[in-house]
Amino acid sequence: MIAVENNYTEAFERLNKAENSLETQAFNRFQKMGIPDRKSEVYRYSNLKHFKNLTPATDGSIPHKLPKYFTHEYLADKHLLVTVNGTFAENLSSYSEDEDGIHISCMCDARKEFRDIVESHYNETSKDYPDAFSEMNTAFAQCGIFIYATKNAQAKKPIVMLHLGYNQQKDSLTCQRNLIVLEQNSEVEIIEDYLNLDEEEAFNINHFSEYFVEQDARLKVNIYQEESKQVHFIGNKFFELSKGSNIKITTLNFKGEFVRNNFRVNLNGEHGEATINGVFINEDKDHTDSRILIKHNAPHCESFQTFKGILDGESTAVFNGKVYVAEGAQKTNAFQSNKNILLSENAVINTKPELEIYADDVKCSHGATCGQLDENAIFYAQTRGIPREKAKKLIVFAFAQEVVQAIDNEAFKNFMERRLVHNLGLAEYSTFDSVQSGIKE
Amino acid sequence: MLKIENLKASIENKEILKGLNLEVKPGEIHAIMGPNGTGKSTLANVITGRDSYEIGEGSISFMGEDLLEMAPDERARLGVFLAFQYPVEIPGVSTTNFMKAAINERRRHLGEEPMKAGDFLKMMKEKMKLVDIDQKFMSRSLNEGFSGGEKKRNEIFQMAMLEPKLAILDETDSGLDIDALKIVSNGVNQLRTKDNAFIIITHYQRLLDYIIPDFVHVMYDGRIVKSGDKELAKKLEAKGYDWIKEELAV
Numbered sequence: 142m143i144a145v146e147n148n149y150t151e152a153f154e155r156l157n158k159a160e161n162s163l164e165t166q167a168f169n170r171f172q173k174m175g176i177p178d179r180k181s182e183v184y185r186y187s188n189l190k191h192f193k194n195l196t197p198a199t200d201g202s203i204p205h206k207l208p209k210y211f212t213h214e215y216l217a218d219k220h221l222l223v224t225v226n227g228t229f230a231e232n233l234s235s236y237s238e239d240e241d242g243i244h245i246s247c248m249c250d251a252r253k254e255f256r257d258i259v260e261s262h263y264n265e266t267s268k269d270y271p272d273a274f275s276e277m278n279t280a281f282a283q284c285g286i287f288i289y290a291t292k293n294a295q296a297k298k299p300i301v302m303l304h305l306g307y308n309q310q311k312d313s314l315t316c317q318r319n320l321i322v323l324e325q326n327s328e329v330e331i332i333e334d335y336l337n338l339d340e341e342e343a344f345n346i347n348h349f350s351e352y353f354v355e356q357d358a359r360l361k362v363n364i365y366q367e368e369s370k371q372v373h374f375i376g377n378k379f380f381e382l383s384k385g386s387n388i389k390i391t392t393l394n395f396k397g398e399f400v401r402n403n404f405r406v407n408l409n410g411e412h413g414e415a416t417i418n419g420v421f422i423n424e425d426k427d428h429t430d431s432r433i434l435i436k437h438n439a440p441h442c443e444s445f446q447t448f449k450g451i452l453d454g455e456s457t458a459v460f461n462g463k464v465y466v467a468e469g470a471q472k473t474n475a476f477q478s479n480k481n482i483l484l485s486e487n488a489v490i491n492t493k494p495e496l497e498i499y500a501d502d503v504k505c506s507h508g509a510t511c512g513q514l515d516e517n518a519i520f521y522a523q524t525r526g527i528p529r530e531k532a533k534k535l536i537v538f539a540f541a542q543e544v545v546q547a548i549d550n551e552a553f554k555n556f557m558e559r560r561l562v563h564n565l566g567l568a569e570y571s572t573f574d575s576v577q578s579g580i581k582e
Numbered sequence: 583m584l585k586i587e588n589l590k591a592s593i594e595n596k597e598i599l600k601g602l603n604l605e606v607k608p609g610e611i612h613a614i615m616g617p618n619g620t621g622k623s624t625l626a627n628v629i630t631g632r633d634s635y636e637i638g639e640g641s642i643s644f645m646g647e648d649l650l651e652m653a654p655d656e657r658a659r660l661g662v663f664l665a666f667q668y669p670v671e672i673p674g675v676s677t678t679n680f681m682k683a684a685i686n687e688r689r690r691h692l693g694e695e696p697m698k699a700g701d702f703l704k705m706m707k708e709k710m711k712l713v714d715i716d717q718k719f720m721s722r723s724l725n726e727g728f729s730g731g732e733k734k735r736n737e738i739f740q741m742a743m744l745e746p747k748l749a750i751l752d753e754t755d756s757g758l759d760i761d762a763l764k765i766v767s768n769g770v771n772q773l774r775t776k777d778n779a780f781i782i783i784t785h786y787q788r789l790l791d792y793i794i795p796d797f798v799h800v801m802y803d804g805r806i807v808k809s810g811d812k813e814l815a816k817k818l819e820a821k822g823y824d825w826i827k828e829e830l831a832v
Contacts, residue, residue, distance in 0.1 A: 515670075517670050518670045518671075518672050520654060521669070521670040521672070522672075522680070522683075523631070523653065523654035523655040524631075524655075525658055525680070525681075525683075525740065525744065526658035526659045526685075526687050526688045527655055527683055527684055527687050528655045529655065531683070531687065535672075535680075536672060536675070538674070539672055539675040542674035543673065
């Protein structure tokens with residue numbers, strides 16, 4: 142482990158937290174754990190030394206002036222929740238506080254107005270899961286986003302969380318914390334969009350969201366993360382699913398010097414279902430580390446993971462997907478696939494699909510592949526007049542499409558396709574349609 | 583249009599084409615027949631520019647240009663087309679998008695604007711009729727899950743879209759039932775003009791009942807060893823290839 146230095150200790154002292162507070166307890170655990178080094182199995186391929194010398198932000202202030210930015214116009218009708226450097230920015234957001242049984246606010250207000258809900262859920266996901274970064278986050282959490290769907294509530298509009306980074310102090314670290322609670326039979330769709338407004342500046346963030354999906358509730362989370370070059374991002378997303386509930390997560394990652402996404406799903410009741418799909422596209426010296434842990438704690442649950450990686454330049458990526466089937470979690474159905482394309486000889490993928498099974502009547506499959514582009518397919522496209530480089534991009538686009546096509550929000554799916562087309566330099570085919578669109582009469 | 587002279591090509595140090603000569607003029611249909619392993623598909627691959635072949639000697643000129651100096655896509659844009667023996671599946675790319683990319687790429691190289699969506703769709707519909715291909719295939723992933731016959735029809739459809747000057751059909755008839763064979767042949771016949779040409783590689787005479795060739799060539803051991811008209815194909819069907827081998831041995 143890497144010892145926690147004075148920069149963290151002094152920052153925590155500035156917060157003046159009570160001795161027996163949740164924050165102090167979390168900080169003590171963090172201090173004991175230290176920042177994981179590469180001996181730690183879950184961080185084996187990702188070097189965390191960078192975090193050693195950072196100082197967590199403690200003032201929670203928002204820069205007064207932001208440069209012009211655009212919100213991606215994928216949705217006309219939405220609740221827009223903006224955070225800047227980890228703190229909820231009321232003035233930049235546009236949403237209804239209380240509509241269709243969905244309550245939205247910043248975490249600080251939620252602690253007053255929905256005290257019971259917050260107290261019974263906040264930090265509950267990390268109890269059986271010791272992780273230095275979630276502990277650090279709890280200790281230094283800024284005022285993030287709170288979403289609470291009451292029983293049977295149906296959000297008519299998607300909730301867009303736009304996470305902006307701007308003008309962070311040098312060597313500072315943002316700890317953003319969100320809490321999302323879906324009560325019985327409610328339904329919510331969330332879109333998360335990460336945008337660093339300083340293209341050239343470093344940005345460090347420890348992002349932690351907890352999601353509670355209670356009986357028969359349905360949650361969709363679509364994540365779009367196109368990072369600037371110098372970002373160091375640690376993201377923890379922990380999900381607790383009750384009986385008959387359902388989550389579908391799609392995550393698309395482009396670029397970033399260091400992007401670690403850690404998804405953990407607990408299937409705690411019968412007939413729960415979790416789908417996590419992702420695409421990561423790296424170039425230059427980008428590093429992406431995706432870790433998924435799905436725990437089948439109850440029988441008759443299903444989980445599906447499809448991750449695709451595309452790596453160019455000297456980029457590196459890690460995929461570690463694990464399915465854990467607890468004793469008694471019979472009739473589990475778990476599927477996991479990770480496929481990767483290496484576009485350059487210097488790109489590296491470390492992929493590790495894992496199964497850990499303690500029940501005897503289950504159906505689990507997993508697999509990982511990595512390879513180069515299919516020369517046959519490139520030649521085929523070339524014989525139709527498509528230049529080699531473009532043919533490659535076309536095939537890469539198609540490779541990523543499997544994940545994008547599975548997104549069931551049409552507007553967001555189309556937006557994702559456009560970003561893919563843009564990032565792959567296929568923009569000149571501006572009329573590029575999706576596979577499904579076809580000919581209209 | 584196409585002139586191949588003394589072409590020698592090898593793969594992994596094994597010589598496959600051993601001095602092949604062939605001349606194709608506009609408006610002509612050439613059939614190339616011959617036993618397995620005599621270099622028919624290699625010829626198709628070398629003309630269209632698949633790498634992994636080493637060209638030892640000889641030349642291929644097409645419309646006065648040196649084909650061997652060009653990348654496969656340059657050759658395609660100049661008007662060479664290959665209907666694959668085993669069409670490649672590309673998951674995630676629809677036939678529509680694939681064709682759109684191909685056509686707009688050629689237009690781009692000619693300094694033209696991309697084709698208007700309306701014009702493109704009109705053209706698609708026209709060509710789909712030609713090979714009796716269902717619209718639903720257009721929006722599905724290219725060749726993925728298509729039957730053998732559907733794949734071959736898709737090849738002819740693509741050929742119709744791209745309007746090549748020289749189309750090479752590499753065993754397009756293999757694996758086709760008689761109805762599909764008729765559809766494919768009908769497509770080729772309708773596309774035939776006095777300005778374009780076809781090279782049809784086949785094992786069987788039956789395709790040549792539907793597409794009448796001007797010339798039939800027999801390939802053996804990396805060379806064209808006998809040329810004739812459509813009667814030669816019938817003789818091959820009736821008597822096999824042994825008599826040619828015997829003739830050569832003499």
